[in-house]
Amino acid sequence: MKDEKFQIKLNVQIGESLDNLKTETYSVDVDKKMVVLDAVHELQATQLPELAVRWNCKAGKCGSCSAEVNGKPKLMCMSKLSDYNLKEPISIRPMKTFPLIKDLVTDVSWNYEVNKRIKPYNHPNSSEYITMQQIDVDRVQEFRKCIECFLCQNVCHILRDHDLKDKFVGPRFLLRLASLNMHPLDTENRLGDIKDEFGLGYCNITKCCTEVCPEIIPITDEAIIPLKERVVDEFYDPIKWFLRKLFPKK
Secondary structure, eight states: OOOOOEEEEEEEEEOSSTTSOEEEEEEEEEOTTOBHHHHHHHHHHHTOTTOOOOOSOSSSSSOTTEEEETTEEEEGGGOBGGGSOTTSOEEEEOOSSSOEEETTEEOOHHHHHHHHTSOOOOOOOOOSOOOOOHHHHHHHHHHTTOOOOOHHHHHOHHHHTSOOTTTOOOHHHHHHHHHHHTOTTOOOOOHHHHHTTSOGGGOOOOOHHHHHOTTOOOIIIIIIHHHHHHHHHHHTOHHHHHHHHHSOOO
16 A cells, blocks of 8 residues: 655755855755655656755665755755644755755765875785784774764764864764774874874764764764874873983984
């Protein structure tokens, strides 16, 4: 038996630049089993074929359909219509932190440029058999669950409100740096870069990135805070500071 169709209203942001943005309201036929992305596709198919929206897997694993639904960063394909008050219009806007391309699509290429600056994994130059503890394997696997939806980047106030992209890489790449820095076999030293080039000190651990992560990765508690502790131990420990002064590197 097919679900009964009914109408909802979508408030959709349309435009190609900050100068010509407008929000239009459309009535769309849906059923309660749909997600927000389904409603957007229905709008494209019936009324607004030129609407630009990015999506791919529709299964919450590609991170493509990130947007702000009723003001909250969400994956549209994982946002059930039944979770909203359908008597009120549902507002759909693009991610605020990144430059607008058109309608609901933003330019997230800055993130990939940041990724290029991170030194890759460096395996030990040894023929000896090296083992990893299960806790280390679990940690690396947890960090690698990231689907790069960039919702954490979008909600981070250092990037969103202060636009300090030249000084701070954001929670997604602090997560990647943590996965490398905490890998027991990696031999690369990135702590200096994490402190200076990647701007770890700008994060004031509000946990907003953790709250919006669709993969429920504990970004703040398991990645950012441990990184801060390692940087403090390396650069601000008074005993290590004294030893560096006493025995400076040549």
